[in-house]
Amino acid sequence: MKQKPVLLVTGAPSRPGRRVVELPLERKTTMQNILLIESSPRGAQAYSHQAALSVVNELQARLPGAKVVVRDLGENPPPHVGPAFVSALQAQPEALEPEQVKALAYSDALINEVLEADVVVLAVPVHNFTIPSTLKAWIDHVVRAGRTISYTSNGPKGLVTGKRAVLALASGGVFSNGPAKPFDFHEPYLRAILGFIGITDVDVVRVEGMAMSGIGPEKALALATTQSKQIAAHLA
Numbered sequence: 001m002k003q004k005p006v007l008l009v010t011g012a013p014s015r016p017g018r019r020v021v022e023l024p025l026e027r028k029t030t031m032q033n034i035l036l037i038e039s040s041p042r043g044a045q046a047y048s049h050q051a052a053l054s055v056v057n058e059l060q061a062r063l064p065g066a067k068v069v070v071r072d073l074g075e076n077p078p079p080h081v082g083p084a085f086v087s088a089l090q091a092q093p094e095a096l097e098p099e100q101v102k103a104l105a106y107s108d109a110l111i112n113e114v115l116e117a118d119v120v121v122l123a124v125p126v127h128n129f130t131i132p133s134t135l136k137a138w139i140d141h142v143v144r145a146g147r148t149i150s151y152t153s154n155g156p157k158g159l160v161t162g163k164r165a166v167l168a169l170a171s172g173g174v175f176s177n178g179p180a181k182p183f184d185f186h187e188p189y190l191r192a193i194l195g196f197i198g199i200t201d202v203d204v205v206r207v208e209g210m211a212m213s214g215i216g217p218e219k220a221l222a223l224a225t226t227q228s229k230q231i232a233a234h235l236a
């Protein structure tokens with residue numbers, strides 16, 4: 001599989017799946033950190049990746065000092081949450097077993113990337129009417145009481161506030177309108193779960209109809225590029 005062309009890459013070997021792209025700080029802005037979550041297994045060829053990259057590139061053109069962290073779930077899938085993680089959530093910190101400490105540390109690393117970001121760009125292919133299981137596993141590690149959500153007497157309260165998100169959604173069919181719209185579970189779900197942790201300012205780029213005659217990659221990507229420019233202008 002071809003490597004994704006994401007600018008300069010410096011490694012953080014202890015955190016597989018994470019790439020950090022540092023660019024010189026030429027202009028001070030309030031938005032300095034972009035987190036790009038990739039979830040297609042198709043690498044650089046993925047349409048969700050291409051649409052998301054176009055948003056990131058547009059943002060970087062407006063924010064030359066921005067830092068981009070890439071978390072590639074397609075290349076390095078997160079584990080499903082297992083017994084160590086779930087039991088650790090209930091345990092006292094001083095009583096944690098090494099496996100539980102490890103499970104929480106992985107979750108903490110993913111959460112910290114989100115908390116450090118000003119904007120989270122999610123590149124998402126539609127798989128069987130919903131998000132890839134790798135992205136669902138990421139969500140299961142990130143939506144965590146006490147870290148990204150708080151259960152108060154008034155109900156749940158998202159702790160990840162003051163951030164924006166962009167969804168780059170790629171699909172073989174068309175879900176934004178027409179007969180398949182009732183089967184658009186991915187966008188409402190992502191909006192719901194991001195809103196649950198406090199991210200309510202969400203824009204969407206669609207690369208849809210990739211498998212449909214009359215649309216296809218060329219038209220859909222051209223439309224996505226136009227949408228990316230509009231979104232970047234709205235964000236920065």
Ligand SMILES: Cc1cc2nc3c(=O)[nH]c(=O)nc-3n(C[C@H](O)[C@H](O)[C@H](O)COP(=O)(O)O)c2cc1C
Binds near residue numbers: 046049128
């Ligand atoms: C396992 C799998 C399931 C898919 N399920 C759907 C689906 O339910 N609806 C759809 O429109 N396209 C579906 N597709 C097609 C992809 O959404 C489409 O190829 C899209 O471009 C993938 O995004 P990517 O290029 O970013 O990987 C599926 C593809 C795969 C590999």
